[in-house]
Amino acid sequence: MFRRTSWPAARRRLFAALDRFSGDLDHVAARLREAGAQAFRLGEVERARFSADGLARLDRVGDLLTNLREEVEAIEAAPVRTAAADQDVRTTRRRVRAPPGADDDAGVEALRAELLDVLRRKAGAGLVRHSRTEHENATTGTRYVVLASSPYENIGPRRYWYGYRKRHRSFLAGGRSGHLVLGMVGRRDFLMIPVRELDVLIPDCNVSERGEASHWHLILGTSHGVELHRKRPKPPYPLEKFLVTLERPA
Numbered sequence: 001m002f003r004r005t006s007w008p009a010a011r012r013r014l015f016a017a018l019d020r021f022s023g024d025l026d027h028v029a030a031r032l033r034e035a036g037a038q039a040f041r042l043g044e045v046e047r048a049r050f051s052a053d054g055l056a057r058l059d060r061v062g063d064l065l066t067n068l069r070e071e072v073e074a075i076e077a078a079p080v081r082t083a084a085a086d087q088d089v090r091t092t093r094r095r096v097r098a099p100p101g102a103d104d105d106a107g108v109e110a111l112r113a114e115l116l117d118v119l120r121r122k123a124g125a126g127l128v129r130h131s132r133t134e135h136e137n138a139t140t141g142t143r144y145v146v147l148a149s150s151p152y153e154n155i156g157p158r159r160y161w162y163g164y165r166k167r168h169r170s171f172l173a174g175g176r177s178g179h180l181v182l183g184m185v186g187r188r189d190f191l192m193i194p195v196r197e198l199d200v201l202i203p204d205c206n207v208s209e210r211g212e213a214s215h216w217h218l219i220l221g222t223s224h225g226v227e228l229h230r231k232r233p234k235p236p237y238p239l240e241k242f243l244v245t246l247e248r249p250a
Contacts, residue, residue, distance in 0.1 A: 025061060111148040111183040114246065115190060119144055119181070134171045143175030148183035158222045159229070160184050163215040164202065169195065183246075184222065191226065191242045201237060204230035 032054045039047035119135060120127045126138040136143045145168040149160040162182060172178025178195035205228070206217040219229040226243060227236035 107185045108148045108150055108183075111185055112146055115146050115148065115181055115183050118246070119146070130171065133168065136175060141176030143172050143178040144181050145172055145178075146181045146183070148185065150185040160220040160222070162218040162220075164198075164218050165213070165215045169199075169202075182218070182220070184220070184226075187222070188246045189243045190246055191220075191239055192244050193239070193242045197242075201228060201230070204234045204237075206231060 035047070116127075116135070119137075123137040123139065126140075128136045128138045130136060133145050133147060134143070135146065145164075147162045147164070149162055151158055152161050160182075164180065168180070172180065172195040180191075180193045180195065180198055182191040182193070184190065202216045202218075205219075208215055208217065220239070221227045221229055221236060224236075226239045228239055229236050
């Protein structure tokens with residue numbers, strides 16, 4: 001028989017298991033790097049290639065573990081209650097209709113990948129991944145948090161929701177400079193907001209205190225330009241100056 005348990009306890013066990021598995025992967029990866037370096041010094045091409053292939057496979061497994069952790073955190077961070085007209089209203093997380101093929105999680109992930117391609121073209125080989133959403137230009141020290149969203153009809157027409165974590169803010173503040181990159185499914189532009197400007201705005205946004213998953217609710221309206229909706233009586237804040245055209249590579 002399965003013993004009933006609380007979600008916090010189950011979450012702790014899941015993350016502890018992921019941490020142990022990640023530690024094991026790091027140990028194996030270190031051994032493979034040593035073996036590959038030795039093979040390269042000795043001119044053993046096949047053994048060096050085998051080590052490189054193994055590291056690539058380990059990296060993909062590591063990505064899966066990171067994605068699993070962040071999917072759990074994203075579910076926890078999804079809007080359960082949000083403020084509208086100074087009243088709490090229940091949300092259903094139903095998505096508004098968007099262009100065909102864009103109104104789903106695959107569309108969000110495809111947009112996030114496209115945004116990362118933009119950053120890679122700017123950084124070249126110097127773009128370092130710290131997590132699924134956190135990246136850094138190793139040459140300039142500029143850090144990016146990359147988020148994407150489909151429109152949510154339950155918080156208003158043509159509005160997008162993002163969970164901006166306190167962890168994200170700490171990561172951006174730790175670089176030489178930092179930008180929050182926000183993609184909007186169905187549009188061919190995105191926002192790149194400097195963390196110093198964002199710090200001025202987030203005190204006027206709703207916040208959910210959930211320990212590691214604590215986050216600010218960023219709600220963007222696009223009916224009259226692109227605006228950040230803030231707690232009343234503050235009016236929406238225009239964000240057009242942070243818009244960047246999303247151009248496809250030539």
